[in-house]
Amino acid sequence: MSKCLLFDNDGTLVDSEHLSSIGLAMMFENYGIKLDADELVIRFRGWKLTSILSLLEEENNIKLKSHFVAAYRDIVTKLFTRELKPVEGIVDALEALDGEKAVVSSGPLQKIKHALNICGLSKYFINNLFSSYEVGIWKPDPGIYLHAAKSMGYRPENCSVIDDGLVGVKAGVEAGMKTYFFNRFNEESNTVGVVPFQAMKELPKLIGN
Structure with a gap:
């Protein structure tokens, strides 16, 4: 034992993982990119956030703005407070x-x-x-x-x-x-x-x- x-x-x-993925999908909508929250959960559970973002930047040929992470954290905090x-x-x-x-x-x-x-x-x-x-x-x-x-x-x-x-x-x-x-x-x-x-x-x- x-x-x-x-x-x-x-x-x-x-x-929390689906809520976090919803937050990520919401943020990427600002760049005209549609991400599937369920797919994000399967792909990235347990990953380091910067690694996730680097891969998504590469896959979608974009550069995220400097305030992205702070804005994402704020969305997730609000989602957690309401629904976690x-x-x-x-x-x-x-x-x-x-x-x-x-x-x-x-x-x-x-x-x-x-x-x-x-x-x-x-x-x-x-x-x-x-x-x-x-x-x-x-x-x-x-x-x-x-x-x-x-x-x-x-x-x-x-x-x-x-x-x-x-x-x-x-x-x-x-x-x-x-x-x-x-x-x-x-x-x-x-x-x-x-x-x-x-x-x-x-x-x-x-x-x-």
């Missing part, structure tokens, strides 16, 4: 799971805090929040999960990762941690050693509680 549980945030704890919900079954799973818990996310720290507060999940993690923007490491680099484990005083083999993105799953396995893939979209993972599941109600039994 793992002593430390490291949760991804977007798509794992909070059902916790992932189905996550509250019951968190209540059932023993062990210290942390959030390890590619999103900015303020976005993590905002999302957790809206969804009523902050109490499960307190200050155990690790953002790639604070650490300077993005998934699939395992360093983000290794940093979180070390900061909380645990060895990698005593930690479990719960992530819904292929880049996060890869990071967890390469960090030497038991990794659970919240595979809502029935994707194929080529990463050896991953434990897939499709509903949060399955997680406590899988982890061993």
